[in-house]
Amino acid sequence: MKKSLSKRVASLWMIAGIYSLAVAFGVLTYLLVDWDNEIGKMLLADVAATLVVWLFGIVLDNSSVYDPYWSLIPPLMIAGWILSLKPERWEGIVALGLVVLFWSIRLTRNWFGGWTDFDHQDWRYTMIRNSHPKLWFLANLFGINLMPTLIVFLQLAGVPAFIRKDPGLNAWIVSGLLICLGAVIIQATADHQMESFRKRNQGRKLCIDEGLWRYSRHPNYFGEVAMWWGVWLILSGGIGMTMVSLIPPVTMTCLFLFISIPMMEKKILSTRPEYGKSIETISMLIPFFRRRPKTEEDSVITRD
Numbered sequence: 001m002k003k004s005l006s007k008r009v010a011s012l013w014m015i016a017g018i019y020s021l022a023v024a025f026g027v028l029t030y031l032l033v034d035w036d037n038e039i040g041k042m043l044l045a046d047v048a049a050t051l052v053v054w055l056f057g058i059v060l061d062n063s064s065v066y067d068p069y070w071s072l073i074p075p076l077m078i079a080g081w082i083l084s085l086k087p088e089r090w091e092g093i094v095a096l097g098l099v100v101l102f103w104s105i106r107l108t109r110n111w112f113g114g115w116t117d118f119d120h121q122d123w124r125y126t127m128i129r130n131s132h133p134k135l136w137f138l139a140n141l142f143g144i145n146l147m148p149t150l151i152v153f154l155q156l157a158g159v160p161a162f163i164r165k166d167p168g169l170n171a172w173i174v175s176g177l178l179i180c181l182g183a184v185i186i187q188a189t190a191d192h193q194m195e196s197f198r199k200r201n202q203g204r205k206l207c208i209d210e211g212l213w214r215y216s217r218h219p220n221y222f223g224e225v226a227m228w229w230g231v232w233l234i235l236s237g238g239i240g241m242t243m244v245s246l247i248p249p250v251t252m253t254c255l256f257l258f259i260s261i262p263m264m265e266k267k268i269l270s271t272r273p274e275y276g277k278s279i280e281t282i283s284m285l286i287p288f289f290r291r292r293p294k295t296e297e298d299s300v301i302t303r304d
Helices: 002-032 038-059 069-085 091-114 123-131 133-155 159-165 171-200 219-239 244-271 275-281 296-303
Strands: none
Touching: 002 038, 002 069, 038 069, 038 133, 038 159, 069 091, 069 133, 069 159, 091 159, 091 171, 091 219, 123 133, 123 244, 133 219, 133 244, 159 219, 171 219, 219 244, 244 275
């Protein structure tokens, strides 16, 4: 027990060192690039920091080194833009910064609670590596590290324009703020309910059917998607809504609908075939009333 705890502590210190180095490298890149384009400079810095994390993942033979990047970097990016652009009005910017920080703390805490040491790697990464060993190098670099970095960066690409507008509070920003706060609360509640369920049923492969999980098969993912739609509303309240501005939240939604959820449900079904009943009766993402399960009579009518 003490040995495993010391390994966890040592690995957390190493993660802290890796991310300190990555952030330092990103900041240095941002400062050295002589561009007027704030989005381009930050993107280059973000990619540079990601590459540092990716390289350490290779050295340590564990791609889960990247896992906390998703939540740790966005608040730092917003802080960097604020320091660079020096806004005069703060109401809207504070609203955006606080909800992203609130989201970041919850998600990072969730990662912290689940991290053991470098012997553990996300099952999805191991599956990809075992299924496509010849493509692993590219899948690791682009699929596991760079793609999430770019998707999250896309969600915040409107921040420099938002800061330059120096927005006060308006109905759109307040609405987005409330959606973001509600999304984080939903995520935290879903995580607590799942953790409680697992503790009560340790060693038993059961499907959760209580709390928020009775009305959504993935309430935590719903909260994540809702969070970024809330950010979109906040940014739209400052810089306006366009078809182009819809690309970030739509991309994030598609990531969960077509990649994260199918992979997760395929894994669950492989160990818990009874999960098929949950798929049949419970909404996939948006919490909603449960559907009536199909009976044998329904199946006959459908075939006819």
